[in-house]
Amino acid sequence: MVYISRQEHFNAAHKLHNPNWSEERNREVFGPCANANWHGHNYDLIVTVKGRPDPETGFVIDLKQLSTVIRTHVVDEVDHKNLNLDVPFMQGQLASTENLVIAFWKILQPEIERISAAKLHSIKLYETPRNFVEYFGEE
Numbered sequence: 726m727v728y729i730s731r732q733e734h735f736n737a738a739h740k741l742h743n744p745n746w747s748e749e750r751n752r753e754v755f756g757p758c759a760n761a762n763w764h765g766h767n768y769d770l771i772v773t774v775k776g777r778p779d780p781e782t783g784f785v786i787d788l789k790q791l792s793t794v795i796r797t798h799v800v801d802e803v804d805h806k807n808l809n810l811d812v813p814f815m816q817g818q819l820a821s822t823e824n825l826v827i828a829f830w831k832i833l834q835p836e837i838e839r840i841s842a843a844k845l846h847s848i849k850l851y852e853t854p855r856n857f858v859e860y861f862g863e864e
């Protein structure tokens with residue numbers, strides 16, 4: 726079994742805000758991330774797929790195809806967008822890094838299985854160079 730990864734990048738704005746809470750409670754829990762006028766991040770997204778190399782190509786998955794799937798179905802939806810306002814699949818959800826990777830998994834898993842025999846193994850998302858989340862599809 727070989728694990729193969731593709732890294733992509735996007736920029737997006739958001740705020741961490743629970744609409745059921747007062748502004749004071751939001752500020753207390755989320756600090757400056759609750760700033761009403763938004764803030765932005767340079768996100769790095771690493772998608773890892775696992776499988777056996779095809780005997781004819783030597784590929785687990787064609788990385789060009791993997792990149793196209795990630796860009797078409799995720800990056801194009803979030804890049805230079807406001808995650809709270811502009812992204813349909815984040816509506817009604819807190820725009821945390823955790824909720825983003827879960828949403829990305831739901832989108833990417835069927836698309837990857839549609840183009841290859843490989844399986845999605847993990848999605849790692851860096852919100853800052855020091856804050857990142859990794860998801861393996863577990864409930």
Ligand SMILES: Nc1nc2c(c(=O)[nH]1)N=C([C@H](O)[C@H](O)COP(=O)(O)OP(=O)(O)OP(=O)(O)O)CN2
Nearest residue numbers: 741755758766820821822823824852853854855856
């Ligand atoms: N569990 C989570 N905690 C936090 C999240 C998150 O998505 N999940 N997000 C944030 C903020 O949006 C952001 O990541 C914090 O930015 P910042 O504090 O500026 O982090 P930096 O790494 O850039 O700065 P340091 O000074 O090194 O902390 C907060 N929490």
